[in-house]
Amino acid sequence: MELVLEANNIDKYFKKPVLFHVLHHISLQIKKGEFVSIMGKSGCGKSTLLYILSTLDTAYEGKLFINNELVTGKNQQELAHLRNESIGFVFQFHYLLSEFSVLENIMLPAKKLGIKTSEEIEHDAILKLKMLNIEHIAQKRASRISGGEKQRVAIARALINNPSILMGDEPTGNLDSYNSNNILNIFKELKEERGMSLLIVTHDIDFANETDRIIEMEDGTIIS
């Protein structure tokens, strides 16, 4: 069994405004090719957990492994490199650069990684555009496309460096049911055709029911 992500006994405290123990002994494992959702009431700690699992937040107790490598304790530069290479993110709001074209937005994380030439990156970006059926908007400015298209561009951008895991914080939270379904189908395809692992926070039970496993949280703990 190949693990893409493993969290052991994660505890997290917010120190302000008052000391608050937000995550209690969270342990979980995500296998290669597994599509997992996280559900739970507002405020139970889902986003806080996802920030830790995606290495954006390093102020926690416990251990985090990505692709069997211990990432807890690495410095910010090492973590930035690891994120860029191994983790794709999709958020509820797309965070595209509105003055840049769709193609430029998708190419950006690969340029940051600095391994491939511009030509190679553009070639990869066009493949992602084709995969997500948005090739026709490649040259449009990100500010001029629809909400559903923006989210597909955000997914293409998250995939440009071929990460081992795609994480999402309510990536369909802002979309109508047609576009949500579209994104769900893209995620399923990524799993089935590319063996991608996905970890998605959602409030949508219909979405969660389509995933391999639901992690249910309550008051900072995993209850099932």
Ligand SMILES: Nc1ncnc2c1ncn2[C@@H]1O[C@H](COP(=O)(O)OP(=O)(O)OP(=O)(O)O)[C@@H](O)[C@H]1O
């Ligand atoms: N920076 C912070 N400082 C102090 N408390 C925080 C901070 N960020 C979040 N919290 C608190 O931690 C708890 C968990 O927040 P979190 O955003 O992880 O919940 P969530 O389950 O993702 O909620 P939602 O579904 O509404 O997004 C909440 O009670 C929140 O108010």
